[in-house]
Amino acid sequence: MSIPVLLFASYADAFGARRLDVPVGAPCRVDALVNALRSLPGGTRLPAAPLVAVNRVWAAPDAMIAAGDEVALIPPVAGG
Amino acid sequence: MSIPVLLFASYADAFGARRLDVPVGAPCRVDALVNALRSLPGGTRLPAAPLVAVNRVWAAPDAMIAAGDEVALIPPVAGG
Amino acid sequence: MHASAVLHIAVITSPIDVSALLATVAAPSAGATSLFVGTVREVNEGRAVTGIDYEAYQPMAESELRAIAEEACTTIPGLRVAVEHRVGTLLVGDVSVAIAASHAHRAPALDGARQIIEALKQRVPIWKQEHYVDGARAWVDPTSSVAAPTV
Amino acid sequence: MHASAVLHIAVITSPIDVSALLATVAAPSAGATSLFVGTVREVNEGRAVTGIDYEAYQPMAESELRAIAEEACTTIPGLRVAVEHRVGTLLVGDVSVAIAASHAHRAPALDGARQIIEALKQRVPIWKQEHYVDGARAWVDPTSSVAAPTV
Numbered sequence: 001m002s003i004p005v006l007l008f009a010s011y012a013d014a015f016g017a018r019r020l021d022v023p024v025g026a027p028c029r030v031d032a033l034v035n036a037l038r039s040l041p042g043g044t045r046l047p048a049a050p051l052v053a054v055n056r057v058w059a060a061p062d063a064m065i066a067a068g069d070e071v072a073l074i075p076p077v078a079g080g
Numbered sequence: 081m082s083i084p085v086l087l088f089a090s091y092a093d094a095f096g097a098r099r100l101d102v103p104v105g106a107p108c109r110v111d112a113l114v115n116a117l118r119s120l121p122g123g124t125r126l127p128a129a130p131l132v133a134v135n136r137v138w139a140a141p142d143a144m145i146a147a148g149d150e151v152a153l154i155p156p157v158a159g160g
Numbered sequence: 161m162h163a164s165a166v167l168h169i170a171v172i173t174s175p176i177d178v179s180a181l182l183a184t185v186a187a188p189s190a191g192a193t194s195l196f197v198g199t200v201r202e203v204n205e206g207r208a209v210t211g212i213d214y215e216a217y218q219p220m221a222e223s224e225l226r227a228i229a230e231e232a233c234t235t236i237p238g239l240r241v242a243v244e245h246r247v248g249t250l251l252v253g254d255v256s257v258a259i260a261a262s263h264a265h266r267a268p269a270l271d272g273a274r275q276i277i278e279a280l281k282q283r284v285p286i287w288k289q290e291h292y293v294d295g296a297r298a299w300v301d302p303t304s305s306v307a308a309p310t311v
Numbered sequence: 312m313h314a315s316a317v318l319h320i321a322v323i324t325s326p327i328d329v330s331a332l333l334a335t336v337a338a339p340s341a342g343a344t345s346l347f348v349g350t351v352r353e354v355n356e357g358r359a360v361t362g363i364d365y366e367a368y369q370p371m372a373e374s375e376l377r378a379i380a381e382e383a384c385t386t387i388p389g390l391r392v393a394v395e396h397r398v399g400t401l402l403v404g405d406v407s408v409a410i411a412a413s414h415a416h417r418a419p420a421l422d423g424a425r426q427i428i429e430a431l432k433q434r435v436p437i438w439k440q441e442h443y444v445d446g447a448r449a450w451v452d453p454t455s456s457v458a459a460p461t462v
Contacts, residue, residue, distance in 0.1 A: 009287035010299040056220040078300040079286030080198045080257045089438035090450040136371040158451040159437030160349045188353035195346040202339035
């Protein structure tokens with residue numbers, strides 16, 4: 001009863017991992033997942049509205065996450 | 081009693097030469113030189129206000145040409 | 161007018177070959193090519209940088225890059241595009257991103273390359289951790305003025 | 312911020328080496344480089360082109376190119392510029408002009424290259440006679456919609 005979340009860059013540092021099983025059941029809303037993440041060690045370092053991608057596509061806070069979806073927490077991008 | 085004028089591209093074709101001694105005395109205004117050019121063979125093919133450079137700098141119709149100046153008649157530019 | 165085409169999109173770890181990118185977008189119908197090259201700078205916001213670690217969410221970075229290139233080819237008919245972003249550890253002077261956009265005319269080619277680099281900076285999930293001369297490292301956060309030190 | 316610099320200006324008859332131009336403007340302080348490349352196109356205003364003869368009023372073309380580059384470096388502090396224009400007979404696909412502009416940041420680099428190509432097209436005394444497949448030739452006159460046929 002958890003959702004695996006991919007972590008990158010500063011978020012991976014904050015949570016001390018590149019992948020985290022967040023204790024929340026699918027399906028659930030993106031913002032519900034984010035709230036669950038906040039309560040984990042390192043979660044306080046998340047910004048107000050962290051970006052989330054579901055199946056490699058940007059997902060709004062009210063988007064739904066289904067079981068098996070690839071979920072990633074995306075720090076502020078800094079390419080180029 | 082003439083002013084040598086350099087010709088390029090379509091103007092060289094029009095006058096059949098890359099250099100022309102225009103029968104007008106220095107000093108004279110740029111527009112006076114242009115008028116003299118119009119009366120030479122091929123001169124009718126000049127546009128209304130042909131561009132002129134004196135000593136490699138753009139010259140206005142009322143600019144003066146002195147003896148020994150390098151005068152060039154400049155067709156519409158098409159670089160790049 | 162040549163058809164629009166996204167000819168090449170890649171997120172790679174090896175050095176970027178800008179000449180190859182230029183050749184990729186070259187075409188007898190193209191009279192103008194605009195190439196944008198991003199390189200690692202020796203200083204950022206006043207701090208001396210020795211190198212940068214670029215990290216990508218690889219599959220999404222590629223799909224976003226392709227989407228951005230395709231959007232440019234849609235808004236600019238006739239545009240031909242090739243884009244490469246390099247990840248891994250880069251040193252000062254290394255090329256981190258290169259965008260080549262060609263077209264029959266110069267304005268669309270110049271607009272196309274610019275449109276792509278601006279969108280890339282907004283949407284492509286790639287991050288950079290700067291290495292400073294004093295040994296410190298920090299992930300760059302364009303949304304905040306100060307890079308968030310992590311070491 | 313690096314000082315502005317016009318590093319290289321040339322009107323040449325040999326092929327343009329864009330990689331060399333990029334290297335010329337490269338600098339540890341430059342995070343962005345914009346390279347504009349003009350190439351001979353196979354068609355212009357609907358007529359199939361086989362090649363172009365470029366002619367220059369050499370000394371004035373060089374001085375105008377330098378003046379244009381210096382103006383860009385004045386309006387865009389920190390800009391580093393290299394420009395080459397090729398004259399003589401060029402074939403489809405040959406590079407006729409290349410402008411490299413680098414800067415710490417991308418916007419000034421992109422603006423600089425664009426400012427230079429636009430000014431070049433207005434002020435540099437260079438002309439092109441297009442060769443068409445039917446053997447005809449015509450000097451291109453951007454001020455009139457139709458090229459003035461001369462043969």
